[in-house]
Amino acid sequence: MPTPKQMEKLAAEAVSRPSPSTAAPDAPLPAGYWQSVLKDPRAGTTEAQIRQRRLSEIQRHVLRVSCRRCERTVEIQTADAVRLYGDNALWKDVAQRLLDNTCQQRTGRHEEDGCWPAFESP
Structure with a gap:
């Protein structure tokens, strides 16, 4: 444990030294920062492109x-999805099947039945 005199000295040094978090x-x-953002594979990817992968x-x-209607989220490992649906299957089709297989919003009308998928960027 530092002495009170050492603590005062450390506090004075911290005040006089600018920290990166105090930038305007x-x-x-x-x-x-911008280079890492632009190199990210998700940069410039739209939701439509994500669904078509x-x-x-x-x-x-x-x-x-996740479902926009009932707010339910379904997860699956990529390896399991490939094993069940094949590696050429589109992500939007697999996601819709996953939601439909466990859908709890059944009204009996075709237009209203089923979940409404919201895709997260892979």
Whole structure:
């Protein structure tokens, strides 16, 4: 445990030394930040492109889809999805099947039955 005198000295040093978190909100971000953002494989990917991916193109270990209607979320490992539906299956078709197999919103009308998928970016 530091002595009170040492604590005062450390506090004075901390006040005089600027920390990176005290930068102004409108200060420009470092160039490395933008490079890492642009190199991310999800950069520029729209939801339509995510839905049209084949299972073999998806790099994630776990696939997740949620229902906009009942707010239920279903997860499946990519390896299991490939084993069950094939590696050429489209992610949107697999996601719809996963939701429909466990759908709890049945009204009897074709237009209203089933879940409404919300895709998370893989």
